[in-house]
Each structure stands twice: as structure tokens, then as C-alpha cells.
Amino acid sequence: MIERTSFNPLKEHLKQKEISLIVGPRQAGKTTIMLLLKEHLEKKGEKTLFFNLDIERDRQFFVSQDALVRRIELEFGRKKGHVFIDEVQRRENAGLFLKGLYDMGLPCKFIVSGSGSLELKEKIHESLVGRKRVFELSTLSFEEFANYRTAYRYKERLDSLFEIDRLQAGSLLDEYMSFGGYPRVVLSSTTEEKGRVMDEVYQSYIEKDISYLLGVEKTGDFSQLAKTMAFQAGNPVNISEVSSTLGISLPTVKKYLWYMQNTFVISRVTPYFANIRKEITKRPVYYFNDIGLRNYALADFGIPAERERGGYLFENCVFNLLKEKVLHTPSRIHFWRTKDGAEVDFVMARGKEALPIEAKYSRLKETSITRSLKSYISKYHPSRALVVNLSLDKTVKFGGTEIHFLPFYKLGGYLDSLPKRGLI
Numbered sequence: 001m002i003e004r005t006s007f008n009p010l011k012e013h014l015k016q017k018e019i020s021l022i023v024g025p026r027q028a029g030k031t032t033i034m035l036l037l038k039e040h041l042e043k044k045g046e047k048t049l050f051f052n053l054d055i056e057r058d059r060q061f062f063v064s065q066d067a068l069v070r071r072i073e074l075e076f077g078r079k080k081g082h083v084f085i086d087e088v089q090r091r092e093n094a095g096l097f098l099k100g101l102y103d104m105g106l107p108c109k110f111i112v113s114g115s116g117s118l119e120l121k122e123k124i125h126e127s128l129v130g131r132k133r134v135f136e137l138s139t140l141s142f143e144e145f146a147n148y149r150t151a152y153r154y155k156e157r158l159d160s161l162f163e164i165d166r167l168q169a170g171s172l173l174d175e176y177m178s179f180g181g182y183p184r185v186v187l188s189s190t191t192e193e194k195g196r197v198m199d200e201v202y203q204s205y206i207e208k209d210i211s212y213l214l215g216v217e218k219t220g221d222f223s224q225l226a227k228t229m230a231f232q233a234g235n236p237v238n239i240s241e242v243s244s245t246l247g248i249s250l251p252t253v254k255k256y257l258w259y260m261q262n263t264f265v266i267s268r269v270t271p272y273f274a275n276i277r278k279e280i281t282k283r284p285v286y287y288f289n290d291i292g293l294r295n296y297a298l299a300d301f302g303i304p305a306e307r308e309r310g311g312y313l314f315e316n317c318v319f320n321l322l323k324e325k326v327l328h329t330p331s332r333i334h335f336w337r338t339k340d341g342a343e344v345d346f347v348m349a350r351g352k353e354a355l356p357i358e359a360k361y362s363r364l365k366e367t368s369i370t371r372s373l374k375s376y377i378s379k380y381h382p383s384r385a386l387v388v389n390l391s392l393d394k395t396v397k398f399g400g401t402e403i404h405f406l407p408f409y410k411l412g413g414y415l416d417s418l419p420k421r422g423l424i
Helices: 007-013 030-043 056-062 065-076 094-103 116-122 142-149 158-164 166-179 183-187 191-213 219-232 239-246 250-262 291-297 307-326 371-380 408-416
Strands: 019-023 048-052 081-086 108-114 132-136 266-271 285-288 332-337 343-350 353-359 384-389 394-398 401-407
Touching (some): 007 019, 007 132, 030 048, 030 108, 065 094, 142 166, 142 183, 142 408, 158 166, 166 291, 219 250, 219 285, 219 291, 250 266, 266 307, 285 307, 307 332, 307 343, 384 408
Parallel strands (some): 019 108, 048 081, 081 108, 353 384, 384 401
Antiparallel strands (some): 266 285, 332 343, 343 353
């Protein structure tokens, strides 16, 4: 069983009356984590009831709120219980349905899961204001993947393991950058099996979320756009140019990109700027939330990362780790590029405070500060900057800025160590 970092926060939230709403991409493990929560409660002697709206037998209880309440009362009587509802996006007007149930004041705690299409169709966040807490369950992070692959022998001590075993650190990173973090892909034992699972994941997403739930008829156009975005990942995207190249109208391209963001496939990153005339401010950058899905879209799934391609994949990995750390905080991730050609991969910003971060897919032996990073530092004078790489761990100064050269496996710990009222 793969341990998920979201499990303990979800377990703690079982004590709260609010609906625990678990959202995330299809097949990221939402059902599994709900079943683990159910098992945890039953071991404590608490009553549970589990519905999966992908199962026809369960859907009959969701024709009305009264029908579901009668089923719950049959199971629990007047006693307290925990009701799990999986794949709630299958229910029309899911947000209003859940709001009505919550407002009845039943002696029940609801734990609900849904894909990104739930929010797109039902505006569930608006319906459940003040009645829910959202838990976003993505595919496996590198930390979750590495802990599983090392059989949890070094849980909480991965940094120490990788510090003395750089070969294993590199091997696990390469595997993660090739196959990504979908749980069923990670659990598959052969490359052929992993490929079959990823094909199923992708087809399920296209057929169930994009075609059935969101009503996209031209799924071929959608797939072509996904492939284009995979190729462009990490580079500024001219949406008008993409529209022209693919022969898809500009409004449709914008709508499909919005769908891809809100179904947890890609993330949009905007520029960081102060001087609008000198810095590029209009073209966003996109990254894939799962690198395996990005590789699949390009027919690169399972192919070892060579130097140039590895650089883009490593940059995507660093972005996903940063995104995980700033989730539900006021901090935002941007990139910085100027018309003069200077560029910094990421700028993590909160208010007036900003941390520039470069991702270097290289086993650096000595510190070397790029012209672009020097340019950013000279312009903004940040207190610190990061160069995330494969091996070098060293700190130098440039002007008044501390530049930390940091191995990728230490990035999470470094961000956690920042002042609580600072960037995180």
C-alpha cells in the first residue's frame, strides 16, 4: 500500500462537521484513500456507509435527498455515522444536493470525492461555502514515490539516504521523470504494464471527464492540444499561434486549456514583472501536474531522460514540488523573462517578498551563477535565491543575496524551514 501524505490531515478532519471534499485527477487514488479512512473508522467501532456513483446499484439512492436520508437512517438509525460518497460528479446538481443534506443537520459526517469536472459543471465551491474543506489529492509526489520504492525504511530520512547514496537518488528521479506518479503506474511491475495502465488513465480521462461530463465532442482536437501543450511545457505559449497551427478556434483553445487546468492536468504560470515595457507579461507557461501523462501525450512514456529533454522534465518536477508547498497559502509561483533574453525558471512570491529559483538538471561540482540570475538579483535585490540541481549543496553570496545551491531532494525541507510568516 502506498502511503499518502494527505491521509493524516483527512483523518483529523473526520472530527469536524464540515464536509471533507476530496478532489483531484481521475485515478489519483481518491477511492483508495476513502476506503482507508472507512477502515480506520470501523476499527474504532464507528458506523460507516459507502456509496460509489459509478455503480448503478448505488445511484438509486441519489434520485432525491429523501431517498438517501432513508437509506442512511436504515443503516445508522438515529446514531452518528460517516457517509462516504465517491464520484459525486455523476450526480446532477451535486453542489446543491450536498448543501441540502448538510443543512438538514443530520448526525452524519460526509466524506465526498469528485474529479475536477465536478467543479466545472456544478460550481460546487459556491454551493458549499462555509460547509466544506477541500483536500486536493494529486498523483504521487516524488517524496511519496521515493518512500514507497524504498519500502519506507527511510521515512522522514530520505535526505540522509540520498546524501550518501547519490546513485539511488538519481535512479529514482529518472524513474519518476519517465513514468510519473499515477499510483497504478507506480504499482505496475513492467514497462509494458505501466504503458497499458497509462493508456487506460488517459482514455478514461478523455471519455469520462472530457467527453461525457464536459460535453466535448471533438476529442481529437482536445488530444492534439494536449500533445501541443506537452511539447511546449516550460516555455511561454502564444495561444493565438497554437490556435492557428492546430486549426482550432481561439475561443475553443482557451476553453480547452481551462478544462485541462480545472481537471488537474496542467497548471498555468504567469510572469513576474515590475517594468511592463521590458519584461514579457502576456504569454503564460504551462506545466503538467503528472510528468508521466505529459510523456504519454508525446509518445515519450517510459523513455529515459537524455540531457536536453531531462532538463525540461526536471524543471517540471521542481515546479510540482513548489506547487505542493504553496497550496492553500497566499504565495504564488511565477516565472521571469525579459525581452533582453534574461530568464529565471520560477519566482515564488508573497506580497513584496520573492524567491528566485533556477532548476539545473546537472551534477554541479562548483557554484556558477548564470547571467540571468545575476540580472534578476541586480534588479530586485532578494535576500536569498535557489539553484536546485542534482548534487551540489553549497551557499555563496552575490551582492547582498545568499544563493543556495541545493540538491533537489532537499528542496522540500528547505522550503519548510522558511519563516512561517514568510513565503510559505
